[in-house]
Amino acid sequence: MSDYNYIKKAEKIFEKTGADALLLLDESNMHYFCGFSPSEGAVIITKDGAAYHLVDSRYTLAALEYAKESSLKVIEINTTFSAEAGAICKKHAVSALAFEDETISFKSYNEYKEAAGCKLIGIGRLLSEIRNVKTPDEIEKIKQANAIAERSFIELLNCVAPGKTEKELAAQFDYIMAKNGSDGVSFSTILLCGSHTSLPHGVPSGRSVQKGDFVLFDFGATYKGYHSDMTRTVAVGSADEEMKECYSLVLAAQFTGISALKAGAPCCEVYKAAYDVLEGQRMGKYFRHSLGHGIGLDIHEGYNVSPKSKDIFAAGNITSIEPGIYLPDKFGIRIEDMCLVTENGCEIISQVSKDLTVV
Secondary structure, eight states: OOOOOHHHHHHHHHHHHOOOOEEEEEHHHHHHSSEEESSOEEEETTTTEEEEEEOTTTHHHHHHHHHHHHHHEEEEOSOOOHHHHHHHHHHHTOOOEEOOOOTTHHHHHHHHHHHTSSEEEEEEHHHHOOOSSHHHHHHHHHHHHHHHHHHHHHHTTTTTOTTTTTHHHHHHHHHHHHHTTTTSSOOOOEEEGGGGSSSOOOOOSSSSSOOOOEEEEEEEEEETTEEEEEEEEEESSSSOOHHOOOOOOOHHHHHHHTTTTTTTOOHHHHHHHHHHHHHHHTHHHHHSSSSSSEOOSSSSSEESSTOOOOBBOOOOOOEEEEOOEETTEEEEEEEEEEEOOOSEEEEOOOOSOOOOOOO
16 A cells, blocks of 8 residues: 555545545645645545645646655646636535645635635644654654764764854754755754753854853754654763753653653653653753654644643654753753654664763
8 A cells, every 4th residue: 555545544534524525735734645745736635536636837747756656646737726626626526625724824715715615624633643643654764864864963073173163063964964865954953052052942153162061953854755853962072060960860851751651641741751850850940841742744743742732642653752951041951862652662763872972
């Protein structure tokens, strides 16, 4: 069975919504069904088994190539995407069309509703829940992206030295990942040093690395549309006792969070397991973000591993586990791995050592 088997992927949506067809405009959702991410287009799947990929002339040849595996019928539009979609709906006598109500613009909603001439039914998180459970092929692609990122990180460590700037190292990192096979970065690389590491999502600046600094690297590569995500924090030249103690605490919190991860575990309880380790040393107030998030065709997708989350882990989820502490005007530490959730625990996808590294 093709990994893009559109009927199997869409049938739960048809069952839950009662719709006759499914309209997809989101790039990642389209990729899930057709294998690549055009910047503009539409995928339509009907309950009676037809499937279409609407593209403009920029993407026709690429769509036809991917259709050899996905089996979607490629249509190059002559008018507008909504008009072509409306014609397909009328051809298949669609009376109810399921759509992405969480991402569509109001303008697009009105255009497609008028063109289709039928009832539109929002799918909410239905497709997100389906995408959260990764197929073996998706898992392999994410592992490939991770391998590229890890190989690049190890190579970059040879370049980290006093005097190098955050911007310089971040740009070099992105280049190395591209050289090693990444299709693009998963997100803007976060590379911070010294007191800047206390900013959880700081932006690389012209600040120079100094001896005794922590340097924080949050990075990811992409492979065939799928993302990786990892964070490592290393010391330059030396690390004082406070830095070592805080690093050991964050690492212990991460191990505990990973140990709590398994199918059926509520996301909020996995968060609490890691948080309690930090709070045991009165450092919980310095942990200023969620413990993790789903990863796949989007760098943040599906669930959120936070104290308020109502989500529950399922086998096949790929999540980050990334506790951190951030001491204002001093330093910050974050350690992040990707994990594949299994029935009885998890498989840690990330392989780079988490021992405190001094470069």
